[in-house]
Structure formats: structure tokens, C-alpha cells
Amino acid sequence: EDKVVQSPLSLVVHEGDTVTLNCSYEVTNFRSLLWYKQEKKAPTFLFMLTSSGIEKKSGRLSSILDKKELFSILNITATQTGDSAVYLCAVGLEYGNKLVFGAGTILRVKS
Amino acid sequence: EAGVAQSPRYKIIEKRQSVAFWCNPISGHATLYWYQQILGQGPKLLIQFQNNGVVDDSQLPKDRFSAERLKGVDSTLKIQPAKLEDSAVYLCASSWDYRQETQYFGPGTRLLVL
Numbered sequence: 001e002d003k004v005v006q007s008p009l010s011l012v013v014h015e016g017d018t019v020t021l022n023c024s025y026e027v028t029n030f031r032s033l034l035w036y037k038q039e040k041k042a043p044t045f046l047f048m049l050t051s052s053g054i055e056k057k058s059g060r061l062s063s064i065l066d067k068k069e070l071f072s073i074l075n076i077t078a079t080q081t082g083d084s085a086v087y088l089c090a091v092g093l094e095y096g097n098k099l100v101f102g103a104g105t106i107l108r109v110k111s
Numbered sequence: 112e113a114g115v116a117q118s119p120r121y122k123i124i125e126k127r128q129s130v131a132f133w134c135n136p137i138s139g140h141a142t143l144y145w146y147q148q149i150l151g152q153g154p155k156l157l158i159q160f161q162n163n164g165v166v167d168d169s170q171l172p173k174d175r176f177s178a179e180r181l182k183g184v185d186s187t188l189k190i191q192p193a194k195l196e197d198s199a200v201y202l203c204a205s206s207w208d209y210r211q212e213t214q215y216f217g218p219g220t221r222l223l224v225l
Binding site for chain 2 (some may be wrong): 004031032034036041042043044045048088090092097098099100101102103104
């Protein structure tokens, strides 16, 4: 059975801290790994990674994939209260573009 | 560019009643997905359409759930009869086609079954 596990389940940090969110996976027919941010509405797309070892960056957020060890991390530097959300990791499978999601990491940034 | 539209945003029903959700994907997107997200869990795919054909409905509880996308654009998801465990957020997403991994999500419909 395809499985995506995220850790930690939740964390609370102060503004300005740096956080690292983890995502490990065991799937057949891996094609890509995606990160989404979910506030009280639709998950919004952050990154898609397909190649091992290549970092993707967008402002204070960055992510990297290790296809050998089957995990990805999402880093957020200089956190702000607006970063408070659930961060979802999903693995895209080779056939049919199915996404398998993890349960998410709840991040709360205190001012 | 308009995003994925869903309605209603919230629905409260009693068990054994029926309910329907509507989704309009991003214009031009051939692939449409319905997900169920139970509180504290990640979204789980219920059904995937490519135009008006079903690509994957392996996790759709077909005894009570049905979905259609008759003209290959908007879609409806129906539950009949509803059970307490159907309480969840129902998310609709779309992508250009099944080969394009990035899926764009709508705001979801929050269903509470009493």
C-alpha cells in the first residue's frame, strides 16, 4: 500500500525561527513529490520535485528531495504568523497522476 | 485566471439524507479530481475524470457515492444515503491533463452529517 508519512504532526514556533518539515514515502511508481499549504480553505501549491538533490526555492521557503532515502524536507526561514497553516506533502504516482497525501504538519507561528 | 469553484461551502444534513456537491474546474483543465479530507488526515482521492471519462474510482464507496462529469467540464458528487462517517471536507481539484502533476484545488465543501 502506498504510504506518505509527515513529521512532526504539529509544532509551535516563534516569529523569526526556522522550521524543517519532513516527509517520507513508500510508494510504487514514484513520479514526483509535491508540497501544498492549507489554511482554512483550498490547499495551495508550493513546490513540485522530481529530481533528487536539486533544491527548489521560493522566497523564505525551500525544499529538497532525496530519492535514494525516499524523503523530502520543506524549510521555512524567518517564519511569520502568516506561515501558520497545515503543510501537506503528496506523492504523484506514475500512472494516471494520482496523488497520495500525508496527514500534514500543523505549523503555528506565534508573534 | 479564475480558480476552481465549488458549492455549497457548507452543508449540514442528517444521516440517511442525500447531498450533492458541485465543482467547476479551471477553464481548459481536462482532468478533474474529487477528494475526501477527514479532520486530521490528508486528502484521499475518491474519483478522477479525464474529460467526461472515469480514470480512477477505486476508492469511491460506490454503494452510496456517485459522481458525473457529463459534458467534460463541471462535475457533481452525490452521497445517498449519508452516514455519520461521511462528515469531511470534499475538495475538488483540476489539472491540465493526467500527465500534469500540479493539481489546483477549490475551497472545498464542509459536510457535517448528524
